[in-house]
Amino acid sequence: MENRRYIVQGIFIFIGLIFLIKLFALQVADRSYEFKAERNIIHPIIEYPFRGLIFDRNGKTIVYNDPIYDLMIVPRDAYIPDTTAFCELLGITIAEFEENIQIAKKYSSVKPSAFLKKISQEEYAKIQDKLFNYNGFFVNSRTVRKYATPILANELGYIAEVDKDELSKDTSQYYRSGDFKGKTGLERFYENDMRGHRGVSYKMVNVRGIDKGSFKAGEYDTAAVPGKNIITTINSELQTYAESLFVGKRGSVVAIEPATGEILVMLSSPSYNPNSLSGRDFSDNFELIARDTNNVLFNRAIMAQYPPGSIFKTVQALVALDKNVIKADEQFFAQVVDSRMGDHAPSGYYDMAKGLEFSSNTYFLEVMKRVVNQGKSSNLFIDSELGLAEWAEAIKKFGFGSPLGLDLPGEKGGNIPDTAYYNKIYGKHRWAYSGIRSLAIGQGEVLVTPLQVANLAAIIANRGYYIRPHLVKAIEVNGVTENLNFEKISTGSHDEYYDAIHEGMARAVKKTAPRAIINDIEILGKTGTAENGVKDESLDHSVFMAFAPKENPTIAIAVYVENSGFGGRAAGMTASLIIEKYLRGYIKKNWYNREEYVIKGDFIDATDN
C-alpha cells in the first residue's frame, strides 16, 4: 500500500500540469480574449462636431445650428415627487407620462433613454430651472440645421443621414451609419469643410452598461473639431426680395457682381422652405417635396437649359466684331423677307446698336453669316465648316457650352453646336449656313443656362472678361477668414467693341422693355424669348439680361420667367425691380405699381390653367 502514495501524488501533479497548460493556452497563446475583454468594457461615445455655419456676404447668418434637447431618463434612479406638476412642466398628459416611463423601463432600467424627444430651446429654458427637483433625469443636446429666413433652398441644399450606398462608396472611410452629410447644394459641395471632424471618447462600462470612467485615462480619445463656416456671396436681403417676387411663378434669377463674379442672388422657383427638410419631419416632408409635380428640387438657375433667344445677339455681335467681319457703325439695309424668322423689327438701315435696339433678326442673320462664311474656301460647305468651328470656339470663350464651374453640384453646361455636332446630324459637307442660321438669333440647337446668361451680362458689363461665378467667397476657421481666390478669364474680344453693344442695350431697354425703365438708374439690357417648343407664343419663357448702372456696373442679372411670353414684360420688370432694390435699397414709387404687377403676375395666370 506504501507506493499508493506516489500514485496519489502523481494525480495531483497531473491535474496541476493540465491546468498550467490550459491556462497557458488561454492566457498567453490565445490573444483573442484580450479583444473580447476590451469589446466588453469599451463603449465609444461619438461626439458630433458643430457643423459649419453659412453666412451671407454681409456676415448675416443664413444657416445655423439650432440646439434641440432630449430629456433622458434612467428609470432606476427616477424620482418624481409630484407627477401632476411634472407633467404640467413638460406639457404632457398623465397617460403620455405613463407610456413614456413604460417604454424607457422596457428598454433598460439602468441605461439612459429618451423620455421626451426634441424639446425646443424655448421649452427647455422653461423646464431647465425646475428639473433639479426630479432625480434620474438629464438633458442631451443635439443640433438641427435652421434657416434664419426660408430662402435659397436649392442653393443651400440639405443634410440627411448617409445611406447605405454612400457608406459603401465612401473611400475616405469617414462616415458611419447615422452620420449626417450634405446631400445637395452648398451643404454637399462644402461638406468636407463644414462637417468638421467627429470626436470619440472611450468609456468603460460595466456589465449593466453603467459608465465606469474613461478608458486608459482618455489616452485614445479625440476631441470633436468643429466645421468651418462658409461666407457666401449672397445678398440675403436682395435674395429674399427676389424670392418674394417669384411666389407662385416658375422661373429663375441669377445676379452677379461683375467685378468679382460673386453671385448676389440665385433663385429657382418654385422652391420649398428649407426648414421643412431639417429636423424631425425630414422624411415626411422630403416625400412631399420629392413628389411635387413642380419639381421643386430642380435648380433651374443652373440645371435648366433653354435656347437663349434674342439675348444671344449680343454675343453674336461681339464675335463678329472680334473677327473683324463687320464694323460697329457699318450700315446695311435689312430687308425683312423671311417670314419664318418672324422678325418684329421693320425693314431699314441698321448698324450694330440699332440691330440690338430693335433686336432685328434679319440684321443678325447677316452678322452670323459673315462669321461662318468668311470665304476661306470656295466650297460653301467647307467654308461653313471652317467658319462654324471658329464661331463655336469664340462663343465657348464666353462661358457657353460647358459648365462654368460654379461651386454647386449639378451645374449643366448647355450646348454650343459645333462642326462635329452638325457633321453627326447631317453628315460631313452636307450642311451650310442656311441650314443652321437660326443659331444667329439664339434659337435651334444652342442651349444655355440662366447662370451662363447672367455671366454673359457680367462679361458685357466688364467689357470682355469674367471671374468664375461662385457662391462662396471665404471660409472661416476659428475666427480667421480665408478668402478664396478666383482667376480672371478673358473672353478674347477687345474692349473697344463694347461701346456699340452698351449703346444698343441701353436703347433696347427703352425700345423693347419700357416697363424695365427706372428714371434715375440707367439699365442696359436685352430681352429674349426662349421658345417653349409650343405654337402659342404666350407660353414661351420670358428672358431678360441686364446690368446696371452704366458706369462701373455693380450688378449683372439674368431673369427667366417661364411661360410668360415676351421677355420685355415679366422678366424685364422683375429684373428692374431687383436692380433698383439693390442699387437704391428700396423701390421708388412711380406712375405704375410695378411691384404689384410682378407679384400679381398676370402673365402666369393666363398660362397656368
Next chain:
Amino acid sequence: MRKESGIFSNLDWITVLVYSILVIWGWVNIYASVYDSETASSIFDLSINSGKQLLWIGTAVVLIIIILIVDFRVYESFAPILYVLFVVLLAVVLVFGVKINGARAWFQFGSFRLQPAEFAKFATALMLAKFVSGNNIKLSTFKDQLRSVLILGLPIGLILMQPDAGSAMVFLCLLIPLYREGFPPFYITLGLSLATILILTYLVQSTFLILGIIGLAGIFIFFVRKARKKIYSVVFVGVTCIGIVFGADYVFNDVLKDYQRSRVDVILKPSTVNKQAEGWNLEQSKIAIGSGGFAGKGFLKGTQTKFGYVPEQSTDFIFSTLAEERGWLGSLSLVGLFLFLLFRIVHLAERQKHKFARMYGYSVAAIIFFHFTVNIAMTIGLFPVIGIPLPFFSYGGSSLWSFTIMLFVLLKIDMHRSQVLMRS
C-alpha cells in the same frame, strides 16, 4: 517522548505559512474583485466583501487557537458522535433549512447562515478514519468495503436530497484516502469507466455506441473463446454497458434538471450553447482569465471581474480575478502553492504512526485537492459550473472555517504524532 513546552510546539510552520499566504492572498483578491474605483473603498470596509472576509479570518484565527488548545484525542474519540450529529443536521436541514438557489442547504440564524454540508465533510472524514483504523478492519474484504461506502454514502444521499449535487460530489474524493488504505482500485476504475460511457452516450449516437460495444465484446470473446467462464463475464459486462447506454438518455433527460443539463452542454457541446445566456458564465470567466496575458493587468486594474461581467467574482469565480490581474504567472504561483500544500499534507500524513491520523491526513488532502480541481476546472471550461469554492481563497465564512478546522486538526494531531505511538 518529547517534552511539550506550549501550544505551538511541534507545529508544522511550513503548512501554517502556506495557509497564511493563501488566506491573505485570497483576501486581497476578494478586495480586487469587488473594488470600485469610484467609491475606492478601503480593503477594511465592512460594507464590502473584503471587510467581511477579514472578520471571518479573525474568527478563523480564534478557531485555530481553540483547536491547538483542545486535546488532540478528542477528534478520534468523538468522531462517531460528530458524524451522527452532522448526519442528523443534514436530515434536519431538509426540513428547517432555508432554500437558496434551489437547494435547501442552509440554516439561518438572523443574518448568519451555516451550511452543514461544509462541516459534514470534516465529520465524515473523521468517521472514515476512525472506522479504517479499527482493529479488525480490512478494506480488502467486501464486508468492510461495503461498510466504508455506507459511511460515505449516508451524507451523500442526504445532500443529494437538498438537492446539491456539487457538494455531494465532494464526498467522492474520500475514495482517495480509502484507496491509500487498501480499498481496491477496481471499483474506482469501474466507476470512472461508467462515467466515460455516460459522457460518450451524450456525445455519440446510441446506435454507434452499441455497435461499438458489441464489436469490442466480440473481439474479447474471440480471444477468450477457450474459457467459457470468461465469455460469460464479457457478455455480462457488454450487456451492462448497453443497459447504461439506454439508461443514460433517461439520466440526461429525466434526472438532470434543465440548468444542470445546460451546464453539461457548455462543456461537452459548446457549439450548441448561446454565449449570451447559459454559456455566459463560462465565456466571461474565460475572457477575464484569457485577457490577463502573461503577467496580468496589475492589481485593481482588472476590468472584467470588477465590472460584473464574471458572476460570483468573489466566491466561486475568485480565480478569474487573480488570473486577470496577475496573468499566467499568477496562475502558476497559485497552482504551485496548492500543489506544494497538497504534497506537504501527504508528507504529514505519511509520517503519522497511527492509521487514523494517516487516513485523516489523506482525507484533508483529498478534499482540498477536489475543491481546487473542480473550482479551477470550471472557471476555464474543463468542468461544468458547480458552485464550489476555492479553499482558503474564496469569500465566505463557512468555507474558510471548515477548511481551517480540517487543516489545523490535522496539524494538531501531527503535533502529537509521537504520543500516538506511545499509546498504541
